[in-house]
Amino acid sequence: MSTPTKTVKTSVRPARALALLAIIILGLIGTALVQGVDSVRLGLDLRGGTSVTLQPRASNDSNKITSAAIDQAVTIIRQRVNSLGVAESEVTAQGSGTNRQIVISVPGDSGRRVVDLVGQTAELRFRQVLAESAALGGSGTDTATPSTGIAADLNARFAALDCSNPANRQGTGADSPSETIVACSRTGTSKYILAPAEVLGQQISKASAGLDQQGSASWFVSLTFNGEGTSAFGALTSRVTSLASPQNQVAIVLDGLVVSAPVINEAIPSGNAQITGSFTQVEAEDLANVLKYGALPLAFDRGEVQQVSPTLGSDQLNAGLIAGALGLGLVVIFSLLYYRALGLVTVGSLAVATLLVYLLFLVLGETIGFTLTLAGIAGAIVAIGVTADSFIVYFERVRDEAREGRSLRTAVETGWARARKTIIVADMISLLSAVLLYIFAVGGVRGFAFTLGLTTVVDLIVVFLFTKPLLSLVIKAKFFSSGHPLSGFSAKSIGLKNSGSQSSSSTVEA
Numbered sequence: 001m002s003t004p005t006k007t008v009k010t011s012v013r014p015a016r017a018l019a020l021l022a023i024i025i026l027g028l029i030g031t032a033l034v035q036g037v038d039s040v041r042l043g044l045d046l047r048g049g050t051s052v053t054l055q056p057r058a059s060n061d062s063n064k065i066t067s068a069a070i071d072q073a074v075t076i077i078r079q080r081v082n083s084l085g086v087a088e089s090e091v092t093a094q095g096s097g098t099n100r101q102i103v104i105s106v107p108g109d110s111g112r113r114v115v116d117l118v119g120q121t122a123e124l125r126f127r128q129v130l131a132e133s134a135a136l137g138g139s140g141t142d143t144a145t146p147s148t149g150i151a152a153d154l155n156a157r158f159a160a161l162d163c164s165n166p167a168n169r170q171g172t173g174a175d176s177p178s179e180t181i182v183a184c185s186r187t188g189t190s191k192y193i194l195a196p197a198e199v200l201g202q203q204i205s206k207a208s209a210g211l212d213q214q215g216s217a218s219w220f221v222s223l224t225f226n227g228e229g230t231s232a233f234g235a236l237t238s239r240v241t242s243l244a245s246p247q248n249q250v251a252i253v254l255d256g257l258v259v260s261a262p263v264i265n266e267a268i269p270s271g272n273a274q275i276t277g278s279f280t281q282v283e284a285e286d287l288a289n290v291l292k293y294g295a296l297p298l299a300f301d302r303g304e305v306q307q308v309s310p311t312l313g314s315d316q317l318n319a320g321l322i323a324g325a326l327g328l329g330l331v332v333i334f335s336l337l338y339y340r341a342l343g344l345v346t347v348g349s350l351a352v353a354t355l356l357v358y359l360l361f362l363v364l365g366e367t368i369g370f371t372l373t374l375a376g377i378a379g380a381i382v383a384i385g386v387t388a389d390s391f392i393v394y395f396e397r398v399r400d401e402a403r404e405g406r407s408l409r410t411a412v413e414t415g416w417a418r419a420r421k422t423i424i425v426a427d428m429i430s431l432l433s434a435v436l437l438y439i440f441a442v443g444g445v446r447g448f449a450f451t452l453g454l455t456t457v458v459d460l461i462v463v464f465l466f467t468k469p470l471l472s473l474v475i476k477a478k479f480f481s482s483g484h485p486l487s488g489f490s491a492k493s494i495g496l497k498n499s500g501s502q503s504s505s506s507t508v509e510a
Contacts, residue, residue, distance in 0.1 A: 014469035021352070021465035028359035032366075040358070041365035042107065043373030043447065044090065048310045049107035053303035056100070069297040070100045077102065079293040102300070107371050121255050121299050122290040124201030125177055126233065128240055129249040129261050131158065131193035150193055154180060163188040175256045186257040186277065194251050194258075198236045203229025207291035209284035219284035221275040221291070230271030238267035254287070320374065324381045331388050339395060342488030345474065346391045349467045353387055356458045364454075375448040379434075383455030386430055390463045393426075394419040395488075398471075402494045408483075412475050416468050423463055430456045 032038075056065050056073070070093050078091045081104075090105040130150060150158075162168060163184035175181050177197035184191050206224040211217065225233055240248045241264050251261040252275050260277040275287070328350065335343035357380065364370040397419035401411035434453030438446050474480055480487045487493075 017469040044107035054300040125197035126199035127194035132246040219279040234269035340488040376451040379451030
């Protein structure tokens with residue numbers, strides 16, 4: 001008979017761990033219900049989306065179409081897209097030389113909004129107002145007063161500008177900062193003659209959207225200038241405060257359109273400013289996003305926005321899902337054949353892991369815009385092996401402890417104390433690989449990395465809060481503790497030479 005050993009107390013009570021897991025699951029279910037989501041968001045390759053081609057157009061002599069400018073534009077556009085969440089959008093440059101184009105593909109039905117956001121040049125300029133008219137123009141009767149010293153040709157352009165024409169409200173961003181220009185408001189209700197720009201968008205260090213809680217409850221964009229911008233904005237606002245209307249106004253011009261032209265009553269030396277203009281929440285947040293990452297180096301002519309079909313047919317998608325189901329089924333069959341009834345713990349753990357992953361896909365799709373692509377599905381399938389490996393490490397360690405003469409209850413605890421270190425190290429390596437891959441990769445590879453990292457975290461949760469506590473509970477049942485041939489803890493399964501030593505080691509508790 002083997003020498004009895006004292007039972008090692010578990011660090012976490014099984015019932016408490018299972019209760020915590022139940023709270024997590026119920027919390028995710030409740031969050032999904034509050035969000036009103038009932039299906040996982042699918043990526044461009046699985047459900048199609050929106051695609052648009054941007055044709056570069058040099059806005060002035062200093063912004064020529066070059067490969068470097070195209071690459072910079074791709075980087076900025078990709079940053080704008082990523083600021084909206086993990087959307088698995090594709091931003092690529094196609095063609096060669098000066099004929100290169102930028103193609104943006106966005107999954108789902110919200111693609112048009114994203115295309116509108118990323119296609120903005122976002123050339124922000126602050127200009128003094130020299131003349132303003134509420135007339136829609138085109139009649140030739142709207143001219144600036146002679147006191148402003150406006151040149152005759154500029155006055156003629158001002159008079160002829162018809163802001164009711166949608167073509168004059170496109171916001172091309174082709175205005176030169178060093179020139180006096182005529183421009184429409186973005187609503188088309190006013191038009192302006194504007195002095196050369198004195199503060200530029202590149203002098204902004206921060207931008208964020210906010211809601212006016214005390215005034216009209218309207219949305220605005222708050223700006224913070226860098227040192228150079230703070231000095232320039234302070235000098236501009238200080239100079240215009242003593243002038244007569246409308247020259248005491250500073251126009252905020254985005255892509256050649258006047259967003260707002262507030263009257264400046266006092267100098268603003270703090271380096272902070274606000275852009276107002278009857279924004280909705282989405283418009284304010286989008287504007288803040290495009291300003292965060294700077295203006296595009298080129299202006300773009302937008303091609304036709306098209307709805308694209310999934311790049312994978314339904315047959316290929318179904319084949320991939322069938323392959324994943326078969327892989328999961330083989331893991332289940334192996335567990336039941338090799339571990340007998342103990343394999344049911346593996347099956348239960350995989351079921352809980354699947355439920356957690358599905359709920360996280362639902363919640364993250366709504367909170368950060370996560371979309372599931374084929375690459376993401378591949379990451380989830382790989383995670384099945386990672387999860388099964390954790391169970392095998394633990395179960396084999398328990399068997400090792402039993403072979404050394406410990407009772408099964410003791411083996412479950414001592415085996416866990418040793419196995420969890422291996423499980424944590426293995427999962428941390430997998431998680432670190434996923435994080436690095438996500439940081440340095442682009443496109444679909446990031447979807448694979450994100451899903452792999454997420455499912456690795458789920459594996460740790462399941463092993464600690466379900467697999468280990470459940471095994472601590474079921475081992476108390478006589479079916480397991482007595483070493484039944486179908487339990488997975490029989491003498492033959494553990495590798496003991498005779499059933500007598502199994503019986504002794506299984507039933508003696510000190």
